[in-house]
Amino acid sequence: MNLRPYQADLVHNIRASMKKNNHSVCAVLGCGGGKSVVEAEIARLANAKGNRVLFIVHRRELCAQIAATFSRCGVDMGMTDIQMVQTATRRLDKLAKPDLIITDECHHALASSYRRIYDYFSDVPRVGFTATPIRLGDGGLGEVFDDLITSVSTKWLIENGYLAPYKYYSYKLADTSQLHVRAGEYIASEVHGLMEKNAIYGDTVETYRKFADGAQTIIYCASVKASQETAKAFRAAGYTSAHLDGETPPNDRETAVERFRRGEIKVLCNVDLFGEGFDVPDCACVVLLRPTKSLSLFIQQSMRSMRFKAGKTALIIDHVGNVFEHGLPDDPREWSLSAEKKAKAKNSILIRECPMCYSVIPATSAVCPMCGYEFRPEERKYLETVDGDIVEIDAAEIERRKLRKLPYEAYAKCRTFDELREFADARGYQFMWAVRRANEMGILPLKYRHLVRRFCS
Ligand SMILES: [Zn+2]
Incomplete structure (x- = not known):
């Protein structure tokens, strides 16, 4: 098996860490970096030394797929058990x-x-692989891993031709700001209700027509109903489409995926099916219709269209504002095994959407790099650091700060009542302060004269 240079480096670094007596090592490799090939190489090298490997996956569907990759990569399948986590947990005493x-x-x-397995085989060294070493809703992985080994970034994979470059469109069809969170994720029934209320299926077809017409597309939906309705809306608009979820019989699922692969189905709608590691056919576009608090889910779904093909630009259409929660898929992220440091990765959300073309662009752009739209001065965003977090401020706030810094007498330079009011607002003065000063300066509009007569005798 020929590893790419960065994959070989990662294998080397994992082994070096274990030689330094780290008992459990967490390796980070971005989506599309070829994680399963690196996993296979680690297993193969262990087998070659006569060591037995237990390989744990979290979904049953992945077992066969992983086994195929492993055999292809020369792993000794007699020395390697591939187990679904739930299964392994139930039969720990029967495992070699x-x-x-x-x-x-x-x-x-x-x-x-997972912990039950780790505790049972507490003296057995471990390696874990992930693209996003954080867990929804709670602490860092430092509780189960001693060392973190990172590899090349998503940006690097794009720049070096291992992933397709992408265009990200944010076109919000539903306001997720009122949704509540339970156990780290939006409450499913609320999400479903929101999608129903906004009846967004038809609009989804329209944006697809506008940005991705005819592209092989996978749509991630929040509920079975939403997925079925979306598929129906696409069919009504003349696009071949199908809906799949966890309950779809395996045969029907395979048929649909095969037809999608051949291009006979253009749009494949699903609920939580084409998630982690699952071998989905290549596509040119993904549409996000499921708001999520999970960075891991967001990255896996949004990057599904980025498999490399010469000349391809992947499309991501985000209808639920996930990008404003998580940033762009290839934003630099600083990973850590500790719980408090993981929050830092979230502060890289320095983006906004262009009101003209809906591209997601850097927050500070004065001109949209996609369509050339020029932001008016009042629309411009600025960045600043507050307590170590980077936050966005707008032009009006910058203006207010300038006014706050001026000496009191500077109000005399105001030319109009509105200017005086802005001066007053910025410094926290009452409306009547502005009325009195304007009256003294002879610039009070007629409509406020009665206030002077009543309150400023
Ligand atoms: Zn634009």
């Missing part, structure tokens, strides 16, 4: 004791099922 445990998608590894 491994010499190495490899955990796939190990951002789940704080869950009790």
